[in-house]
Amino acid sequence: MKNITLKEIAETLGISITTVSKALKNYPDVSPRTRQAVMNLAHQLQYTPNSFAVNLRTQESKTIGLIIPEVVHHFFSSVINGIIAEAEKNGYLVIILQSNESLELEKKQVALLLSKRVDGILMSLSNESNDDEHIREIIHKGIPFVQFDKISKLIHSSKVIINDQLAAMQAVQHLIDNGCKKIAHIRGPVNPQNAIDRFLGYKKALEKNTIPFDSSLVYTCQRVSFEEGYAFAEQIKKEHPDVDGVFVITDLVAVGVLAYFNENQIRVPDDVAVIGFSNWFMSQVITPKLSTVDQPSDEMGTRAFQLLLEQMIARRDQKPFQAQTIELKTAVVQRESTRKKS
Amino acid sequence: MKNITLKEIAETLGISITTVSKALKNYPDVSPRTRQAVMNLAHQLQYTPNSFAVNLRTQESKTIGLIIPEVVHHFFSSVINGIIAEAEKNGYLVIILQSNESLELEKKQVALLLSKRVDGILMSLSNESNDDEHIREIIHKGIPFVQFDKISKLIHSSKVIINDQLAAMQAVQHLIDNGCKKIAHIRGPVNPQNAIDRFLGYKKALEKNTIPFDSSLVYTCQRVSFEEGYAFAEQIKKEHPDVDGVFVITDLVAVGVLAYFNENQIRVPDDVAVIGFSNWFMSQVITPKLSTVDQPSDEMGTRAFQLLLEQMIARRDQKPFQAQTIELKTAVVQRESTRKKS
DNA sequence: GAAAACACCGAAAACGTTTTCGATTTGATA
DNA sequence: TATCAAATCGAAAACGTTTTCGGTGTTTTC
Incomplete structure (x- = not known):
């Protein structure tokens, strides 16, 4: 029942935690012999890294937040579909929050996501949104952020919209x-x-x-x-x-x-x-x-995530990032x- | 831009991290004076606890996973609605994954959620599911788990269904x-x-x-x-x-x-x-x-989460838990x- | 044969919090 | 005054990982 850790692998193999970690992550400075031994034991014990620890150490959670006005809505559920598919493809998980078209809730949820330290936020504004404070907070904190569908023109961020x-x-x-x-x-x-x-x-x-x-x-x-x-x-x-x-x-x-x-x-x-x-x-x-x-609702989701991903990568690599606006075709x-x- | 920590509050106030933490969490053994000071500074600096650290320390993430066959689907989107509403009300966030009716994907996603160490898993089986291994893995690991709608009768877990x-x-x-x-x-x-x-x-x-x-x-x-x-x-x-x-x-x-x-x-x-x-x-x-x-799709979501919550609480408190099956009314x-x- | 290069490993710090337990101070009591 | 209890605080361990840096020992080079 107990989850197994690097320490346990290290102890049963009589080597250090460091080496175990490096073996598992394909560092060059570990001999083929020990690497093999570690790999084998890890596999046999079904070791999976403790993501809490990884998050803390790497300061990222590979999780993004998504705030939309409504889930039970053909358009939005299609966008969700696009987002989670693209996210999963890139190793990200998606936390979904629903503002129910309420500005108050929307603000709470932004705060929630910020406190959860998601790696990025995707958002479609609620109908009540005429106030920007909470959005500016996201940007001010430097959290990658992209708006889609119902956006604020006053906020400088990446966007996926239609004309x-x-x-x-x-x-x-x-x-x-x-x-x-x-x-x-x-x-x-x-x-x-x-x-x-x-x-x-x-x-x-x-x-x-x-x-x-x-x-x-x-x-x-x-x-x-x-x-x-x-x-x-x-x-x-x-x-x-x-x-x-x-x-x-x-x-x-x-x-x-x-x-x-x-x-x-x-x-x-x-x-x-x-x-x-x-x-x-x-x-x-x-x-x-x-x-x-x-x-194109599905595509709106995938493009929004791609934009967010670019920005998340730029942030991680400390590279500059230019906000972009993608305009999708309608017919x-x-x-x-x-x-x-x- | 940098997130502020307990340490910084402690240093500017000239007290220990311990005391700051305790002040913020209303421990009884901190004087009204220092508590007030801490509270004030924390508020002024907009301190929010680093959830990565909290997760690691407390071994829980206040996040649950949800696997459903399809998002763009009136019934399921309604269930999602019920789940995330009830979850948020209880301080939980929801990660949504979509199996696309594929058993293979479903298995991957279970593994993903397990490795993310969510506090519990909610699931509706894909049409392809005729194999239980991955589900048994969840239960074997002791992760709170409830099935809804498309369930497996062979798996002993809480369930929310209709007749x-x-x-x-x-x-x-x-x-x-x-x-x-x-x-x-x-x-x-x-x-x-x-x-x-x-x-x-x-x-x-x-x-x-x-x-x-x-x-x-x-x-x-x-x-x-x-x-x-x-x-x-x-x-x-x-x-x-x-x-x-x-x-x-x-x-x-x-x-x-x-x-x-x-x-x-x-x-x-x-x-x-x-x-x-x-x-x-x-x-x-x-x-x-x-x-x-x-x-009642919405209710199916809320009830499923409630069942999961009970089980998560029982687990945290090391209390025994009896799997329950809730049968909702149809008309x-x-x-x-x-x-x-x- | 000495110097340099290489291969392999581990100690330790760091991420930021929570909580236990002991230490200190203060005030009250006998 | 000595004793005890209560009030207040902090040191330190722990959660599990990643990564830097230095330390061996071995091999190559001139």
């Missing part, structure tokens, strides 16, 4: 190209950068097509939920019966919109076209199939909810 | 109660206990209703995917045009079944009733809304895909 503004423009343009004249937008909360950018993209697309912007056509989610989509769909139809296109902040909400339309004999896309964002799995199985903007994917109008 | 056999029986009974006479079953892979139990439940329900069991009505998934559901639906309709009910291993596959039926003018539930399992979010938004068996939830036939 939300452009993607949103393309989505709205797609609506227009399919004959929509009056387009509503169900946007995300006020703080997150991507909600802001998508809103800006919406505005720009209208502008480009000389469609006047009407702020009463913009509906703002608080919780970004299915229920909100459902409720806003109803509200839109009440307040603007002639709306013929809706651009929705994310697929989950868009599915709520579709649910209301379906239940109330409002034909999609004939009466109203709907386009979502993120390309959740769900979108391809509902009726009508939801058009959306595809966003409008057309499905049934935006078929062209005759 | 798959009963739940499946109820699902099939529900189909029968709604007028189905010839019921197909799309089952999960051969190894997992829950696939076996659900199949057994299917058989028992037929038996109870004196419907003859026909093995050609049973279709076996390999990957438990949407696509398989789609393909099996086609196959079922070809081989058994008179099938009027399908019980499917899980909602994702059932959604594939619905997709095929929808596209081929096979009316659900009028021609064929369909019931899934697990109550994924998706099920309530597709057309027709999918009947299913609700399974058939009726939606549109199984409306009663006239």
Whole structure:
């Protein structure tokens, strides 16, 4: 039951701890004979180094922290997938924390990870985040750090993002190209950068097509939920019966919109076209199939980790490191909810 | 940038490291004066204990490992949610590993967690798991361990499960109660206990209703995917045009079944009733809304962690510990895909 | 045959904490 | 005043590893 240590190997072999350690780590200054003996015994005894001791000695834990707003979320779970796969491939483990979109929790969790002395931190901001203190703390402490998806533009760090503004423009343009004249937008909360950018993209697309912007056509989610989509769909139809296109902040909400339309004999896309964002799995199985903007979630995870790894290596080797921003490609994917109008 | 230590506090205050440590940990044998001084300085300097050192000294890391087959999966992501919430509440962090349904990876990951010396391990088996060695290793080493969802009955450990056999029986009974006479079953892979139990439940329900069991009505998934559901639906309709009910291993596959039926003018539930399992979010938004068996995924996570915590505490206090099995309640939830036939 | 090079090994410090146990001081008691 | 108890502190060991540096002994070189 007791875990075996270098000391025990050393004692049974009648040599020093130092030599055992060196034999195991392929140091050149140990004879083939002793190395073999050590290796054999270590293997036979199933020796595994005590990682607590290794951590203390080397001052690194080969563990990174990940803070995301939500785990039960198709997009984020895909990102997690990418991160832990890439991390494991490179010998790192991932501790996952969930901010539940709460700034307060997010701050606690940053402190927690810092006190745990993870080798790096990966983070997507909560919707409440309008305050940077805790993030600056990470950077100030010199902990490798990269933001992805929901980022703060004010923080100088590596980032993996998409061009939300452009993607949103393309989505709205797609609506227009399919004959929509009056387009509503169900946007995300006020703080997150991507909600802001998508809103800006919406505005720009209208502008480009000389469609006047009407702020009463913009509906703002608080919780970004299915229920909100459902409720806003109803509200839109009440307040603007002639709306013929809706651009929705994310697929989950868009599915709520579709649910209301379906239940109330409002034909999609004939009466109203709907386009979502993120390309959740769900979108391809509902009726009508939801058009959306595809966003490479898995890749976002792997790239984010790679960036973090670069920075962790630079730190270990005391080399300078330049923060980088990677912008991933998005693509409008057309499905049934935006078929062209005759 | 440098992290501050007990030693530095001790030196600037002109007292010993011991006293500083004791002051911070509320030992009784330090005077109010010095305690206050230490507290103040520690706070001012933002001292946080070096967890590497604490780990080494206390031989625990306040970190647990979690191995699941898949992260991008509604059920599992819900369980993760429950686990990390409950863990954090109790001061534990969670390292998540994904076996990708591969036994080989699963074994590596167990070894990894063992070498990282996590305080406990939570695990749901991969579909490939038909071999116990690595699990027995965990138990043999005395590491607290609890299985959930996809478990091995042969391993003696705490477990959090549902009564798959009963739940499946109820699902099939529900189909029968709604007028189905010839019921197909799309089952999960051969190894997992829950696939076996659900199949057994299917058989028992037929038996109870004196419907003859026909093995050609049973279709076996390999990957438990949407696509398989789609393909099996086609196959079922070809081989058994008179099938009027399908019980499917899980909602994702059932959604594939619905997709095929929808596209081929096979009316659900009028021609064929369909019931899934697990109550994924998706099920309530597709057309027709999918009947299913609700399974408390979040709670499964919290209960699993609680069981693990009990065992970790018992181990720390050198108290004996009895493995427990918690059986969570399931419930058939009726939606549109199984409306009663006239 | 002396000097230099080489091969092999181990002592010891260091990482930063926790905890035991003994030492010292102070105040109270007989 | 001598004794005892209580209050306060610190030395030191321990957790298990990594790595530097110096010390042997052996072999090569001129």
